[in-house]
Amino acid sequence: MTSEPPSEQGPTGPPSGPLAGHGGGPSSGAPEPTRPDWPSTPPGAPAAPGGPGRPGGTGEPSGPPPGEPPGGGQGRWWSSAPRVALLLGALVAAAALTIFFLRQSGAGAGEVYLQPATADGQDPFTRSTAQGYSASAAQAAPGTPPSPGAGRTVPGSTPGLYGGSYSAPSCDVERQIGYLTADGSKANAFAGALGIEPAQIPGYVRALTSVQLRLDTRVTDHGFKDGAATGFQAVLQKGTAVLVDDRGMPRVRCACGDPLGPPSPANGTPKARGGGWDSYRWENTVAVTPADAPLTALTLYDPTSGRWFERPAGGTGDTDRAVSRPGTGSSQSSAPGTPPPNTSPSTGGGYSTPPASSPSAPPATPVTPTPPTAPPPPAYGPAHR
Incomplete structure (x- = not known):
C-alpha cells in the first residue's frame, strides 16, 4: 500500500480552535492575547490609534466593566464615602454615649472623703474651733446600731442623734465667726455655699446649735481653694x-x-479617700433629713456621763437642761444613746418633755428655750460638687 507524499504547500488558512487568530501572516488580523501580561501589539508593530484603553485602541476595553462607574475603583470609593462617614459618625456617637452613661451611673458611687473627728479635712476654711470631747466621743457611742444600708436617713429631730457634753459647747462659736469674717474671700465663699449674704454670717452662726455627731454621717462638704468653695462628698x-x-x-x-x-x-459603694477609722463601714453611714418644722430644742446624749439633756436651738451649753431618757417605758429606745431610726419628726424635737429630773441626772432648774435671734436659715439648695 502506497501513500501520497506530504504536500510541499503549507496550510492555506488559520488553524481552527483556540489558536485561531495567532497564525503568522499579514492576513491573520490583529493578534489577541490570551494572558494579561502579553502585549496587545507584537514587538515592532505600530500601536493602534488611541492607545490601550482608548476607543479605537487594542488590548484593554474602551470603557469600565459593567456596573462600575467611570474612573475604576476610585469612583466606587468616592461614591460610598458619605455612607462610610455616616457609619463612623454613628460609632463615635455610640462610644460617647456609652462613656457618658457609665460616668453617670458611677457618679453617685464615685469617691467619698473620710474625715476623722478631729482632722483638719480637705482644704479647710479656718483653723479648728472644736472643743470638748470630740476625740473620746468617737469611741464612746453605746448602743449605736448598724444601719440596714447606706441609703438610711435619720430625721434631724431624732432624740439622741446628736450628743455633747452637758453644759459645755462643742464648738467655739464666737471664734468661728471671727475666723470667717476676718477674710473677705472666705466670707463670700462660706456665705455662698449656705445661700446667705456675707453680712449675715454672725447672726446665722450664732443661731446654730453646737453638738457632736453620734453616727458616721454623709454630707456635702465644702473646702476653700483658690478663693472659692469646692464641694465634695464626705x-x-x-x-x-x-x-x-x-x-x-x-x-x-x-x-x-x-x-x-x-x-x-449614692449608687453603690464609693471609693474611700482621706484618713479613715477602724469602725468605718459605708453601709453603716447615715444622712440627716430636715425636721418638718423648726425645732426649739434638741435632745442630746452625753456618752461620757450617760446623761440625757436638752439644748435649746442656738445654745452653746450654758442653757442645757437635764431630762430623762426619751421613750422610757416604750420600745422606742432600747439602749442608752440609741437613735431610733426613721423617727417621725415633729415640732419641738419629736418627743414629749419628761420630768425635769431623773435618777441618772442631778436636778436642774428649768430654762425656757430662747428662739434664735437671727431669722431662720434659708433652705439649703440641691447639693453640688
Whole structure:
C-alpha cells in the first residue's frame, strides 16, 4: 500500500480552535492575547490609534466593566464615602454615649472623703474651733446600731442623734465667726455655699446649735481653694463637732470651718479617700433629713456621763437642761444613746418633755428655750460638687 507524499504547500488558512487568530501572516488580523501580561501589539508593530484603553485602541476595553462607574475603583470609593462617614459618625456617637452613661451611673458611687473627728479635712476654711470631747466621743457611742444600708436617713429631730457634753459647747462659736469674717474671700465663699449674704454670717452662726455627731454621717462638704468653695462628698466620723440649724441639719464642721449641706444620692459603694477609722463601714453611714418644722430644742446624749439633756436651738451649753431618757417605758429606745431610726419628726424635737429630773441626772432648774435671734436659715439648695 502506497501513500501520497506530504504536500510541499503549507496550510492555506488559520488553524481552527483556540489558536485561531495567532497564525503568522499579514492576513491573520490583529493578534489577541490570551494572558494579561502579553502585549496587545507584537514587538515592532505600530500601536493602534488611541492607545490601550482608548476607543479605537487594542488590548484593554474602551470603557469600565459593567456596573462600575467611570474612573475604576476610585469612583466606587468616592461614591460610598458619605455612607462610610455616616457609619463612623454613628460609632463615635455610640462610644460617647456609652462613656457618658457609665460616668453617670458611677457618679453617685464615685469617691467619698473620710474625715476623722478631729482632722483638719480637705482644704479647710479656718483653723479648728472644736472643743470638748470630740476625740473620746468617737469611741464612746453605746448602743449605736448598724444601719440596714447606706441609703438610711435619720430625721434631724431624732432624740439622741446628736450628743455633747452637758453644759459645755462643742464648738467655739464666737471664734468661728471671727475666723470667717476676718477674710473677705472666705466670707463670700462660706456665705455662698449656705445661700446667705456675707453680712449675715454672725447672726446665722450664732443661731446654730453646737453638738457632736453620734453616727458616721454623709454630707456635702465644702473646702476653700483658690478663693472659692469646692464641694465634695464626705463622711464625718461620729464624735465630730458640728453646728446644726433649727431643722437638725449639719451646717458647719467646727474642726475646719467648712460649710455643710445634704449629701448627693449614692449608687453603690464609693471609693474611700482621706484618713479613715477602724469602725468605718459605708453601709453603716447615715444622712440627716430636715425636721418638718423648726425645732426649739434638741435632745442630746452625753456618752461620757450617760446623761440625757436638752439644748435649746442656738445654745452653746450654758442653757442645757437635764431630762430623762426619751421613750422610757416604750420600745422606742432600747439602749442608752440609741437613735431610733426613721423617727417621725415633729415640732419641738419629736418627743414629749419628761420630768425635769431623773435618777441618772442631778436636778436642774428649768430654762425656757430662747428662739434664735437671727431669722431662720434659708433652705439649703440641691447639693453640688
